[in-house]
Every structure is written in C-alpha cells, then in structure tokens.
Amino acid sequence: MPDSHGFKGNKAALPAKPCAVCGRPMSWRKAWARNWEQVRYCSDACRRRRAEAPR
Numbered sequence: 001m002p003d004s005h006g007f008k009g010n011k012a013a014l015p016a017k018p019c020a021v022c023g024r025p026m027s028w029r030k031a032w033a034r035n036w037e038q039v040r041y042c043s044d045a046c047r048r049r050r051a052e053a054p055r
C-alpha cells in the first residue's frame with residue numbers, strides 16, 4: 001500500500017467544527033470566510049436556542 005496519499009485526492013480539505021448547540025459538524029462556507037473563528041452555530045435556529053439559555 002502506498003503511504004504517500006493521506007487524503008483521498010482531496011487537496012483542498014475545508015475546515016469543519018461542531019455546532020456549539022447541536023454538535024453537528026459544520027463545513028466551512030465561503031460566507032464564513034471572514035469570521036470563521038467566530039462562527040459557533042450551524043443555523044439561526046441554533047443561535048436562538050443558545051441565546052435563550054441563561055448563562
């Protein structure tokens with residue numbers, strides 16, 4: 001088995017991280033390019049759910 005192909009030919013692997021509310025993996029979106037670090041929720045629904053929860 002060749003050891004040189006760690007990725008399945010996908011060189012442009014996009015970052016992903018779990019949603020802070022539902023935990024589902026969010027794939028990187030172009031719309032989030034500028035604020036990817038601050039994106040925590042996969043959708044507005046999750047954002048609202050988080051906002052409702054008291055700290």
Ligand SMILES: [Zn+2]
Nearest residue numbers: 019022042046
């Ligand atoms: Zn979510």
